[in-house]
Amino acid sequence: MSAELAKQECQACQVDAPKVSDDELATLLAQIPDWVPEVNDGIMMLERVYKFKNYKLAWAFANKVSELAEQEFHHPAILLEWGKVKVTWWTHAIKGLHKNDFICAAKTDQLL
Numbered sequence: 001m002s003a004e005l006a007k008q009e010c011q012a013c014q015v016d017a018p019k020v021s022d023d024e025l026a027t028l029l030a031q032i033p034d035w036v037p038e039v040n041d042g043i044m045m046l047e048r049v050y051k052f053k054n055y056k057l058a059w060a061f062a063n064k065v066s067e068l069a070e071q072e073f074h075h076p077a078i079l080l081e082w083g084k085v086k087v088t089w090w091t092h093a094i095k096g097l098h099k100n101d102f103i104c105a106a107k108t109d110q111l112l
């Protein structure tokens with residue numbers, strides 16, 4: 001399921017783009033079961049924490065996520081810690097979740 005999502009490309013972030021509807025949210029979340037919807041400062045985001053054996057491996061993964069972000073021109077928050085990387089996707093332009101965020105979350109999983 002998430003493989004289908006990961007094959008798709010992000011669209012440019014327009015300020016008038018629609019947030020995902022509640023139905024779309026449920027359907028899309030089901031395709032990326034390791035990701036959790038979180039509301040931070042009133043903005044719904046997708047979050048996943050990846051665990052690694054040490055800092056170097058976490059750092060390398062964080063770099064790959066950054067490269068993905070530049071390729072898609074859609075950028076997450078990345079928290080790099082010893083043995084952990086937390087990736088948070090949302091669309092700044094609409095202060096919420098767009099389908100792009102789900103596509104990028106699925107693509108992030110494929111970097112492992």
Ligand SMILES: C[C@H](O)[C@H](O)[C@H]1CNC2=NC(N)=NC(=O)C2=N1
Pocket residue numbers: 013073074075076089090091092093094
């Ligand atoms: C100017 C604006 O920041 C750009 O159009 C892009 C860059 N990357 C982005 N990334 C995310 N997550 N949301 C955006 O709205 C966004 N906009």
